[in-house]
Amino acid sequence: MKKSVLLFCTLLSAVWIVLSSNASGAGREQGTDRTGSPVSAGFCGECHGTGNYDPTLEIAILDGTTPVTAYAPGKKYTVQVKITAASGTPGGYGYQATVLEAKAQAQAGVLGAAPSGQRVITLGGRQYAEHTRRATSNVFEMPWTAPAAGTGTVNVYAAGLAVNGDGSTGNDSPVKNSLSLIEATSTGLSSNKILAAQIKVYPNPALEFARVEIEGNLENDQLWVNLLDVQGRILQSKSLQQPNQRSQIELDVKTLPKGQYWVQVSNGKRTKTVSLLK
Incomplete structure (x- = not known):
């Protein structure tokens, strides 16, 4: 009986390691x-x-x-x-x-x-x-x-x-x-390239405000920062004129329901999108 219990525990331990390590x-x-x-x-x-x-x-x-x-x-x-x-x-x-x-x-x-x-x-x-x-x-x-x-x-x-x-x-x-x-x-949209910038959104999840930090050599392009729902509808849109190497902008999310959203940054030619949770 003891050997059976020991064998069962050994097998259970092995299964746990496999499942947990994936x-x-x-x-x-x-x-x-x-x-x-x-x-x-x-x-x-x-x-x-x-x-x-x-x-x-x-x-x-x-x-x-x-x-x-x-x-x-x-x-x-x-x-x-x-x-x-x-x-x-x-x-x-x-x-x-x-x-x-x-x-x-x-x-x-x-x-x-x-x-x-x-x-x-x-x-x-x-x-x-x-x-x-x-x-x-x-x-x-x-x-x-x-x-x-x-x-x-x-x-x-x-x-x-x-x-x-x-x-x-x-x-x-x-x-x-x-x-x-x-x-x-259109064909033009299908070849749209990703914006060459690092984008951080914090805090994430956000409760009232989310700060969007954009870093990169943006060549003084005008940038648009859009907040979208999961269906791709624009909820908020802000612009940055002649951004620096590191620019920041704040989005007000306190009235939005809990869920997933997208922060989209674009210079009109290139776009980059990151997720945001409320």
């Missing part, structure tokens, strides 16, 4: 969305944490090698997720990503054949891209075919981990981000 992806191991999307069961940071890698996660939709902020219906692109550690040397990386319609949170477009070390799985009628094993590369790419015309704005949600590689959840550093992509109504 060495082969939370979708396959746990059968759940951990991207932090509106339909997710929770962010991977609820299990992983206390690490000191302080990573950032960047999402890009690539037309060849060019990042775009608008998609042409039915066109083939690449979803790129890049995890960068600000300190330390991680033992590996992992991720999970999905592309959803902003209106209905349904799957948007089709993820293609997965490269080595990655997979595409289906959960709740939605596709998810994720790692199959701990990766040494901090960049993940997956082919994606844009949805049909009339879909409207789509959102890419991704969560990532910079891990120490010991198989446990401690001392790992989770991170998440999202990207909004509008539907192109």
